[in-house]
Amino acid sequence: MTTEPESFPRRHARTQRFTLGAPRSFTVAPDGSRVAFLRARAGAERAGALWVLDLPGGGERVAADPAVLLGGGGERLSPEERARRERSREGGAGIVGYATDAAVELAAFALSGRLFTAELRAGTTRELPVPGPVIDPRPSPDGRHIAYVAAGALRVVGAEGDGDRALAEPDAPGVTQGLAEFVAAEEMDRARGFWWSPRSDRLLVARVDDTPVRRWWIADPAQPERDPQHVPYPAAGTPNAEVRLFVTDLGGIRTEVVWDRARYPYLARVHWSDAGAPLLLVQARDQRGQLYLAVDPDTGATRMVHADEDPIWLDLFAGVPCWSPSGQLVRIADEGGARVLAVGERPLTGPQLQVRAVLDVGASDVLVTASAGEEASAPEIGETHVYRVNELGVARISGEPGVHSAVRSGAVTVLVSAVLDRPGSVARVLRDGEEVAVVRSYAESPGFSPRVSLVEGGARRVPCAVLMPRDYPGDTPLPVLLDPYGGPHGGRVVAAHHAHLTSQWFADQGFAVVVADGRGTPGRSPAWEKAVHGDFTVTLDDQIEALQDLAKTHPLDLSQVAIRGWSYGGYLAALAVLRRPDVFHAAVAGAPVTDWRLYDTHYTERYLGDPGADAAAYAHSSLITDEGLSDAAEGPHRPLMIVHGLADDNVVVAHALRLSSALLAAGRPHEVLPLSGVTHMTPQEQVAENLLLLQVDFLKRALGTDRTPAAGPNG
Structure with a gap:
C-alpha cells in the first residue's frame, strides 16, 4: 500500500509555515556560559520546550519540558492568555515565552495557567503553588522573587514558593494591574505591563482602566448556545483605556508616576536599568509629539530628557529608548530624511542606513538592525543586516545577503540568519566574532525552493x-x-x-x-x-x-x-x-x-x-x-x-x-x-x-x- 505524499498546503499548515522546531527567543547569560532558547522537539510538534546551550562546547539540553510538567495532560488557556497570544500572533503551544533573572540562572514561565521556574544551571524545574491563571511571570534581577499577574492583580512570590502576595489589586471594575492594554499590545509592540527595578526592590506597574472603552460583542454564530464575548475595543475616534503608572515596593506601598497624561496619554515604552533613572516614552494621541521622561522612583516626579515632534507622525522602535552604560539617551530618530541611531544628541548613522531596531547597548558600541537607505551605494532588496555602531563608524556583522537579527550579552552573540537560497534560518553563536556553536533546528524542509x-x-x-x-x-x-x-x-x-x-x-x-x-x-x-x-x-x-x-x-x-x-x-x-x-x-x-x-x-x-x-x-x-x-x-x-x-x-x-x-x-x-x-x-x-x-x-x-x-x- 502506498501513501500519497502530503500536499504543500497541508504541510505548510501542519508545520505552521515550516517554523515549528526552529529555535527562537534566545537569552544570553552575561558571563557567556550559556544560551537559553525555546524550541519544539520536531517540525510538526506545536509544544515548545525551554532549552539551554552550555558554552563552550557543552551541548544542548532540555531545561523544561511541557509534556513532563503537565503529566501528559492538555493545555488549558485563560481568556487573558488567549488574548495575549492573539496580540503577539503566537500560534504555538507549550512554553511560548519565558523571562530570566539578570544572571540567566533562573527562568520563569506560565504553562496552562500555572507558574513554573527552571534553574538553568542545575537543570531542575518546579511548580510554585500560586493563584492562577498566571500571566507573564518575570523573575527579579537578583532571582529571589517572581512577579506575575493573576485575576487582574500584580502579585509577587519568593523563588522558593514562599510569601505569595498581591502588590497591586484591581481597585475598581474594569481595572487591571500589570497588563498591557489592547492598543499597546496590538499596535505599540508593548506586551508588558510591569518592570522590575535593577535592584529588585520595587517595580513599575501599569494600572489600566478599560471602563471608558466602548464594548463590542464577539460571537460565534455556529455555536448559538455560547454567550458572546463582551470586549473593550477602542475604535478610531473613541475613548482609549486610561493608563497610569505606579512605583510599587515589595510591601505594596505605591507612588504614582506623574506626567501630563491629558496631553500624552500613550505610555509607549518603559526602560529601567542600572545606567540611569527609570525612563518613559509617552506619546500624544495624534502621535506627532512625544516626550522622553526620567522618573524619580522615590517621588514619582518626572523630568523631560528629550522631546520629539513631527508634522506627520512619530514611529516607535524596538529596543529604545534606553540608557547607554555612560548614561546617555539612546534613541532612533528621523533626521535629514533618514532614520538614524542617536546617542545623546549626536546621530551616529546617516542616510546610508535605515535603522530599524536597537538590539543591545554595550560599553563601546550599539548593536542594531538596519536596511540599506535610499542613498546606499547599491540596492539591497529585502535585506536586513546587523551592524555595530559607535562614534568611530559602522561595521556590518552579518555577511551573506538575507534577513538577519541577533541577541547579544557581553562577548557572546547569537546571530540568526535567513537567506533566499537556503530553507529556514540558522542560529550561529559567536564569541568575540568567532563562531563557537550552531543551535540545531528541527524544522522540516518544504522540499523545494522558490523560483x-x-x-x-x-x-x-x-x-x-x-x-x-x-x-x-x-x-x-x-x-x-x-x-x-x-x-x-x-x-x-x-x-x-x-x-x-x-x-x-x-x-x-x-x-x-x-x-x-x-x-x-x-x-x-x-x-x-x-x-x-x-x-x-x-x-x-x-x-x-x-x-x-x-x-x-x-x-x-x-x-x-x-x-x-x-x-x-x-x-x-x-x-x-x-x-x-x-x-x-x-x-x-x-x-x-x-x-x-x-x-x-x-x-x-x-x-x-x-x-x-x-x-x-x-x-x-x-x-x-x-x-x-x-x-x-x-x-x-x-x-x-x-x-x-x-x-x-x-x-x-x-x-x-x-x-x-x-x-x-x-x-x-x-x-x-x-x-x-x-x-x-x-x-x-x-x-x-x-x-x-x-x-x-x-x-x-x-x-x-x-x-x-x-x-x-x-x-
Missing part, C-alpha cells in the same frame, strides 16, 4: 518579488496574481527563503506571482513610509505601477490579473477590484479592513487622523462609503471573494459584513466565506490548508483559466 527574483518596478523603484512556476519553460505569458500585504509595518519582499513559499505554491498552480512593497511599507525611508498619510489608496497606485512596469520585462498577461491578501492585504485586494477594475479581474480579500472607523485608535489615527476632524480621509480610504464604491459603479463588476474569521477581535467580522451589504445594495455580485471559530490568525490545520485550495479554485474560475498545476511532490 523568485527580487527586482525593482516602476519610476518609484518599488521593491518586488516575482515568482514563476517551477516547471515554466518561459515561452508564453501567464495569468498574474498579485500577493501583497502592501501596508504599514508589513514588508513581504524579503531576501528569505520561507517568506515566498506560499507565493511559489500559487505560482505552481499556473500564475506569475508578483509581491510588491509600495509606499507605506517599512525599511526604506521615513518619507516612503509616511507617504500614506491621509490616504491609504496610494498603496494601490504602487501595486499598479510595479505590475505594469514588470510586464515590460516579464511574461505577464495583463488581461488576466488577480490579487489576494490578508488583513491590510485583504483591504488592498478589495480596493483593487472596486477602484481599478480596468486593471484587476478578480480578488480574494481575507479579513479586510473595509471601514477604517472600525479599526483601532493608535493605528488608524496615526495614518488617517481623527475621524471627527478628518472625515474626508476616512471616506476616501473606505471600501463601503459612497466615495468608496462610486469609482467602481461605472466599471465592470469583477469577481470578489471575501473571507473572514467570525472570532476575529482585531479586524472584526463587521468589516466583511458591511462590505457585503454595501456590495449587495449596489447590485455587485460577490462571495463571502465565513470561518467559524477563526480569529485574525488561521492556526487550525484543516482551515489553513483548505483556505489555500479554495482560493486557487475561486481565482481559476474567476479568470476562466484551466491551466494544469505544475507537477511535483509538493503540488
Whole structure:
C-alpha cells in the first residue's frame, strides 16, 4: 500500500509555515556560559520546550519540558492568555515565552495557567503553588522573587514558593494591574505591563482602566448556545483605556508616576536599568509629539530628557529608548530624511542606513538592525543586516545577503540568519566574532525552493518579488496574481527563503506571482513610509505601477490579473477590484479592513487622523462609503471573494459584513466565506490548508483559466 505524499498546503499548515522546531527567543547569560532558547522537539510538534546551550562546547539540553510538567495532560488557556497570544500572533503551544533573572540562572514561565521556574544551571524545574491563571511571570534581577499577574492583580512570590502576595489589586471594575492594554499590545509592540527595578526592590506597574472603552460583542454564530464575548475595543475616534503608572515596593506601598497624561496619554515604552533613572516614552494621541521622561522612583516626579515632534507622525522602535552604560539617551530618530541611531544628541548613522531596531547597548558600541537607505551605494532588496555602531563608524556583522537579527550579552552573540537560497534560518553563536556553536533546528524542509527574483518596478523603484512556476519553460505569458500585504509595518519582499513559499505554491498552480512593497511599507525611508498619510489608496497606485512596469520585462498577461491578501492585504485586494477594475479581474480579500472607523485608535489615527476632524480621509480610504464604491459603479463588476474569521477581535467580522451589504445594495455580485471559530490568525490545520485550495479554485474560475498545476511532490 502506498501513501500519497502530503500536499504543500497541508504541510505548510501542519508545520505552521515550516517554523515549528526552529529555535527562537534566545537569552544570553552575561558571563557567556550559556544560551537559553525555546524550541519544539520536531517540525510538526506545536509544544515548545525551554532549552539551554552550555558554552563552550557543552551541548544542548532540555531545561523544561511541557509534556513532563503537565503529566501528559492538555493545555488549558485563560481568556487573558488567549488574548495575549492573539496580540503577539503566537500560534504555538507549550512554553511560548519565558523571562530570566539578570544572571540567566533562573527562568520563569506560565504553562496552562500555572507558574513554573527552571534553574538553568542545575537543570531542575518546579511548580510554585500560586493563584492562577498566571500571566507573564518575570523573575527579579537578583532571582529571589517572581512577579506575575493573576485575576487582574500584580502579585509577587519568593523563588522558593514562599510569601505569595498581591502588590497591586484591581481597585475598581474594569481595572487591571500589570497588563498591557489592547492598543499597546496590538499596535505599540508593548506586551508588558510591569518592570522590575535593577535592584529588585520595587517595580513599575501599569494600572489600566478599560471602563471608558466602548464594548463590542464577539460571537460565534455556529455555536448559538455560547454567550458572546463582551470586549473593550477602542475604535478610531473613541475613548482609549486610561493608563497610569505606579512605583510599587515589595510591601505594596505605591507612588504614582506623574506626567501630563491629558496631553500624552500613550505610555509607549518603559526602560529601567542600572545606567540611569527609570525612563518613559509617552506619546500624544495624534502621535506627532512625544516626550522622553526620567522618573524619580522615590517621588514619582518626572523630568523631560528629550522631546520629539513631527508634522506627520512619530514611529516607535524596538529596543529604545534606553540608557547607554555612560548614561546617555539612546534613541532612533528621523533626521535629514533618514532614520538614524542617536546617542545623546549626536546621530551616529546617516542616510546610508535605515535603522530599524536597537538590539543591545554595550560599553563601546550599539548593536542594531538596519536596511540599506535610499542613498546606499547599491540596492539591497529585502535585506536586513546587523551592524555595530559607535562614534568611530559602522561595521556590518552579518555577511551573506538575507534577513538577519541577533541577541547579544557581553562577548557572546547569537546571530540568526535567513537567506533566499537556503530553507529556514540558522542560529550561529559567536564569541568575540568567532563562531563557537550552531543551535540545531528541527524544522522540516518544504522540499523545494522558490523560483523568485527580487527586482525593482516602476519610476518609484518599488521593491518586488516575482515568482514563476517551477516547471515554466518561459515561452508564453501567464495569468498574474498579485500577493501583497502592501501596508504599514508589513514588508513581504524579503531576501528569505520561507517568506515566498506560499507565493511559489500559487505560482505552481499556473500564475506569475508578483509581491510588491509600495509606499507605506517599512525599511526604506521615513518619507516612503509616511507617504500614506491621509490616504491609504496610494498603496494601490504602487501595486499598479510595479505590475505594469514588470510586464515590460516579464511574461505577464495583463488581461488576466488577480490579487489576494490578508488583513491590510485583504483591504488592498478589495480596493483593487472596486477602484481599478480596468486593471484587476478578480480578488480574494481575507479579513479586510473595509471601514477604517472600525479599526483601532493608535493605528488608524496615526495614518488617517481623527475621524471627527478628518472625515474626508476616512471616506476616501473606505471600501463601503459612497466615495468608496462610486469609482467602481461605472466599471465592470469583477469577481470578489471575501473571507473572514467570525472570532476575529482585531479586524472584526463587521468589516466583511458591511462590505457585503454595501456590495449587495449596489447590485455587485460577490462571495463571502465565513470561518467559524477563526480569529485574525488561521492556526487550525484543516482551515489553513483548505483556505489555500479554495482560493486557487475561486481565482481559476474567476479568470476562466484551466491551466494544469505544475507537477511535483509538493503540488
